[in-house]
Amino acid sequence: MDFRSALSFALPLGIAIAAIGSGIGLGMIGQGAMQAIGRQPEAAAKVQLAMIIIAALAEALTIYAFVTMFWLSGNIH
């Protein structure tokens, strides 16, 4: 297998795996935040702020995979 076909398999797969991971993470973050808001609705603003920060941290992992894909995708063609 030459490196072009290897890359064209690996890059979408890499993004997909990263997206699975951060999707699970985002779901758990959202679940935790929703439960916290449900238990203590008056703290909704603080919980939402923390939720957004942690969600951005989790989402960043997919973004790293995305950036890597764009850096390497020029080598395919």
Next chain:
Amino acid sequence: MGLEFLARVRRSTLGLAALGALLALTYAGWRAGLGSAAGALWSLANLWLIERLVVAITETDSNGRGVQGSSGAEAAEQTALPSRERTAWHWRRATWPLAALVALFAAGAWLLARLPAPALVAGFLLPFAVMLFKAVALVVMAAPFWARITRAPLRALALVAAIAALAWATAALLPGLGAAQSPGAAHAPAARAPGGSPASEAEAGGGPERFPNLVTVIADALPGSPWAHVLHRFEPVLFSILVALILALVAFFATRKPQLIPGGLQNGVEWAVESLYDFVCGILGPKYGRRYAPYLGTLFIYILAMNLFGLIPFMDSPTSSLNVTVGLAILTFLYVQWTGLRELGVLGYLDHMAGNPRSVLTWAMVPIMVPVHIIGELAKPVSLSCRLFGNVFGEDMLLVAFTTLGVASLSFLRLPFGLPLQIPFLLLALLTSTIQALVFTVLSTIYFLLMLPHEEHGHEEAAQPA
């Protein structure tokens, strides 16, 4: 009718000329776009001056009549008497439009020498076409059969469908238009590759396709010149300086005449500053919040403006270039380290880096904690910059991909536009732009919080790093 009709023609022509110039710019190159815009403006100015001339000549007549009506015999004598003087008065009134017309013709000759003549002529004919269509529309809409058609929705729908079919058939039948469009459409995406010098080709070779912006349009207009190369190189820098200038102007105009009861701009800016200040103080506490709110608030406003700047046509987000985001992240990194050195002292800083060893066990952990802390500090700017860059860049790529898809989906019709498939993603881009600016600011604030002396915040109810 009359002057009011002409004013309406002028307004419609301005809008149409802008649209036509944009289309010509996209499909036939910048010279054609500039030419058609210049031609339309020239023609409008010409018409306006002629209108002034006619007004200047006829106005005296009505004036004379008014005077005659109001104060009887003397005025009648006056109007009767000096017919030569009256014509002189006409000519004096008409002098400046005449002089301006001469100047305008000179400018037209200069334009003809500089810009492509067909585009200029097309622009010149545009106001007359608008006038013709408006006149036809006025006549048709007054006619009774038009009312009969528009009153029944089914008939009106059929008419619209017939007009659309006619336009489509005409566009397909015109061989020149079809032939002119397809190379134009093929030229637009490939504009970077053949247009530039080898260096710009190499730059465009690896990178993905992007929207054209002001800098790339200007740089494509001057292929091969060193200026184009410099412009391409410094594109994000130029746009970020532009954003900074706009923000500085807004700040200047908002604070120029401060009032006790603010209105409009001052009110909005005060609201933004106050909420950012409260936000930073809520995390850092009142003492440090007051000190770091200017930097962190500026960071938020600047990043938000830069993210949203890419959504304006012919503009680009500077944050979709890694250079800008790395610059911002390095600034935050250096400021945080300097804050640590200043607030904790050199020994305190080293103590912080060693994980605040107090017992035998923690002293034994020092050889592990120091590299961990150093790597952690260095990873902060990397993750900050990559996150912002990746989000804004990915959002741009998404918009480009869906715009391309929208254009491609209608390409068999040979129309100069496509389906607006990118509109839902524009809304998504608004959301991510705001959230990423917020995230950058909040994480910077938390880095400051982690570096500051911890005892200060122990008893506060503000958000803790846990």
